[in-house]
Amino acid sequence: MNQMVIRGVSSQTFVAANIKRTEDFYGRVLGLPVVKRTVHHHDARLPIVTFGFQLFQGEPQRGETITYIEWNPIFYMMPDRGFVEQAATRDGVANPRVGDPKGRWGAGTNHHLALHVPNRDGLLKWKRRLSDHGVHVTGPYNRHYFHAIYLRDPDGAIIEIATTEPGFGHDETVLGSGFRRQPKENLIGGRDELQVAAETWPQPLPLVTADFALRGFHHITSISSDAERTENFFVEKVGLRLIKKTDYLDEKGGTHFYYACDEELSPGSVLTFFGLPGYKSGRLGTGLSHHFALEVENEAALADEHARFKKIGIEVSSVQDTVYARQFLFRDPDGHICALSTPNRFSVDEDASHLGQKLCLPEQLEGERREIERHIAYRPAPVPVLP
Ligand SMILES: [Fe+2]
Numbered sequence: 216m217n218q219m220v221i222r223g224v225s226s227q228t229f230v231a232a233n234i235k236r237t238e239d240f241y242g243r244v245l246g247l248p249v250v251k252r253t254v255h256h257h258d259a260r261l262p263i264v265t266f267g268f269q270l271f272q273g274e275p276q277r278g279e280t281i282t283y284i285e286w287n288p289i290f291y292m293m294p295d296r297g298f299v300e301q302a303a304t305r306d307g308v309a310n311p312r313v314g315d316p317k318g319r320w321g322a323g324t325n326h327h328l329a330l331h332v333p334n335r336d337g338l339l340k341w342k343r344r345l346s347d348h349g350v351h352v353t354g355p356y357n358r359h360y361f362h363a364i365y366l367r368d369p370d371g372a373i374i375e376i377a378t379t380e381p382g383f384g385h386d387e388t389v390l391g392s393g394f395r396r397q398p399k400e401n402l403i404g405g406r407d408e409l410q411v412a413a414e415t416w417p418q419p420l421p422l423v424t425a426d427f428a429l430r431g432f433h434h435i436t437s438i439s440s441d442a443e444r445t446e447n448f449f450v451e452k453v454g455l456r457l458i459k460k461t462d463y464l465d466e467k468g469g470t471h472f473y474y475a476c477d478e479e480l481s482p483g484s485v486l487t488f489f490g491l492p493g494y495k496s497g498r499l500g501t502g503l504s505h506h507f508a509l510e511v512e513n514e515a516a517l518a519d520e521h522a523r524f525k526k527i528g529i530e531v532s533s534v535q536d537t538v539y540a541r542q543f544l545f546r547d548p549d550g551h552i553c554a555l556s557t558p559n560r561f562s563v564d565e566d567a568s569h570l571g572q573k574l575c576l577p578e579q580l581e582g583e584r585r586e587i588e589r590h591i592a593y594r595p596a597p598v599p600v601l602p
Contacts, residue, residue: 220520221454223476223484224435225510225556226265226280227328229372230293230318232501234262234285236369241266244348246423247281249571251561254587255284256537257304259580262591265561267570268431278510278558279432279483281328286501292316293499297506297552299532299544317371321497322440323549325504326489327373329363329433334378336416337427338364341376343416344423356411357401358464359386360473361433371502377433383459383473383480390480391457391473403465434473434485435507437551438497442470442490444548449474452527453509455486463489476509496550506544506552514541517557524555538577539563 231237241247247266255261265282286293292314294307318324332338338355342364345352354364363377386395399405420427439445449455455474463469470490477484486509499505511517517534521543524531532544542556561567564575574591576584 220511220516221476221509221555222512223279223481223510224432224486225278225508225558226282227325227432227435227507228282228284228505229328229368229370230286230499230501230503230505231283231368231370232285232287232289232316233369234264234283237283237285238264240369241281244345244350246428250280251539251571251575252573253538253575254580254591255298255304256535256577257298257301258308259576259583259587260308260590261285261298261304265559265571267561269428280559284505286316289316290314293318293501295499297499299552301535316500318500318503319498320438320503322438322491322494323547323551324438324497324499325372325507325551326436326438327365327375328435328504329375329377330429331431331433331483332376332378332427332429334380335362338362338376338378339414339416340420340427342414343418344420346415347419354411355414356406356464359397359401359461360459368502372504375433375436376429379433391459393460395459395461397462397464401464402462403467432483434487435504436487436489437507437547438494438549439472439488439490439547440492440494440496440549442472442488442492445488445490446472448548449486452524452529458485463491466491468492506554508542508554508556510556510558512558514557517541517543517555520555538575 249264250267251265253263255263262285263282265280267280288311290313291311296303298304342352345366350366352364352366355362360383361377363375365373365375367373383390446457450457455476458475459473461471463471472488472490474486475484511520521531521534524545529545534541534543539559539561540557542554544552544554546552561570
């Protein structure tokens with residue numbers, strides 16, 4: 216066990232059908248700044264945009280980011296194995312398979328990304344603002360350890376907004392010590408859905424003000440078909456700490472296990488899994504996350520973990536240089552892609568105070584800038600290779 220090596224969840228990477236539409240949603244509606252525009256380190260034909268969070272006075276700097284890769288062609292599936300190694304990514308982009316590009320939820324995919332606001336008024340303000348922008352919102356629900364609302368990004372990925380309070384410690388003295396049953400009024404079938412749906416903020420909110428601006432990650436949630444197997448993997452092998460075993464509030468018979476990456480249980484350090492026994496496997500595509508990244512302090516820690524994972528039998532990718540971080544990929548027992556990464560350094564190729572304002576390309580691609588910019592602006596669907 217080496218609980219303190221992994222410091223938290225640092226990023227989640229989603230697949231979008233149209234990156235400009237995603238940018239408009241995050242920038243104009245959610246109020247998050249772009250911190251990098253680039254192309255995928257495996258294949259320059261895949262545009263990437265990364266969003267960060269504003270800094271607020273008196274709060275510690277948070278480095279979490281949300282990244283979108285565009286998988287644009289509407290008639291082509293993403294490669295089944297995902298973008299794990301460069302050769303497979305290039306082959307998948309050059310020889311796309313005809314089919315539905317939409318991701319399908321299931322075991323081995325993400326379920327949602329939860330962002331964080333200080334309090335419940337913030338949730339109601341988001342509900343009002345999003346509804347006024349034509350975005351459907353459900354909640355606010357009492358999740359026993361926080362309150363939360365839910366929305367979807369333009370491709371259908373679920374985004375949650377959650378509060379810090381009351382936290383994980385109010386129903387057991389030793390976190391993760393046993394299964395905590397949830398009160399009936401929090402569970403599907405037991406809660407007053409009409410009252411939940413009716414509650415909102417009374418005034419419109421044309422601007423995102425500091426009191427309800429999104430602060431960073433609260434937690435990320437994925438789907439497991441075998442909660443015990445997932446627990447064994449993340450606790451015994453990866454080295455996280457189990458902090459809560461409880462009911463999945465939205466499906467009878469499901470479980471919800473929470474893991475933390477640090478002792479403080481700070482927002483952003485929490486990773487959770489819905490346990491849905493026998494749930495069908497999902498498929499990568501638009502509206503789902505490609506992978507999430509757990510962060511280690513530096514390259515030495517990353518190399519140590521790469522060696523340790525291999526030694527204990529976890530299949531790992533090579534250590535890759537994404538220009539902004541070094542990382543390697545692995546899969547959880549349901550096949551979900553996870554990354555271990557060094558912290559992102561987005562100021563290596565543009566000024567820290569002007570992040571995200573230009574398309575950044577690795578040096579070796581500068582000669583192809585014009586072609587890449589044209590490709591991003593006017594991307595035709597790739598042509599399938601005929602048999
Ligand atoms: Fe959640």
